[in-house]
Amino acid sequence: MTIKAPGDKDFNLDDSPLYNLNRTSATYTAEMAKALKAVGMDQTQWRVLGLLGDQNPSMVNELARKGVIKMSTLTRMLERMERDGLVTRKAWEQDKRNIQVFITDKGREALEVALSVNASVYKSAVEGLSEADLDQFMKVLKHMRENLNRGPHTPK
Numbered sequence: 159m160t161i162k163a164p165g166d167k168d169f170n171l172d173d174s175p176l177y178n179l180n181r182t183s184a185t186y187t188a189e190m191a192k193a194l195k196a197v198g199m200d201q202t203q204w205r206v207l208g209l210l211g212d213q214n215p216s217m218v219n220e221l222a223r224k225g226v227i228k229m230s231t232l233t234r235m236l237e238r239m240e241r242d243g244l245v246t247r248k249a250w251e252q253d254k255r256n257i258q259v260f261i262t263d264k265g266r267e268a269l270e271v272a273l274s275v276n277a278s279v280y281k282s283a284v285e286g287l288s289e290a291d292l293d294q295f296m297k298v299l300k301h302m303r304e305n306l307n308r309g310p311h312t313p314k
Contacts, residue, residue, distance in 0.1 A: 210261040
């Protein structure tokens, strides 16, 4: 199959890899939102806890960047998560203008629940795919992201 680009004659949206990537991402997000809601959590909390599970503590600006969360949204979420005992925040010793976020024991418990939810959705998403398929898919995604990061993408 020859992939046609938007604007090409005979372009078909359903055959567009980026359209399908976007639809798949939206479907994953919707399924995660439903599954997380069932355990009393939302997407932003899941992202924050997941990031802190990988790197604890983390700087607020890093959580925003890696979690693709607007700073205003993240600030409100961190206030709520701190109130709920999931995280603590404190000024960084080397530069008091930067805030570090720490996951608490209660936050780790919530993360474990979210990880089990994510594992279930993930297993459903990759059902029937081989390890080789997933390896190739990851290579393609990384390559496309590198291409897009080269920018700019304005018509000449």
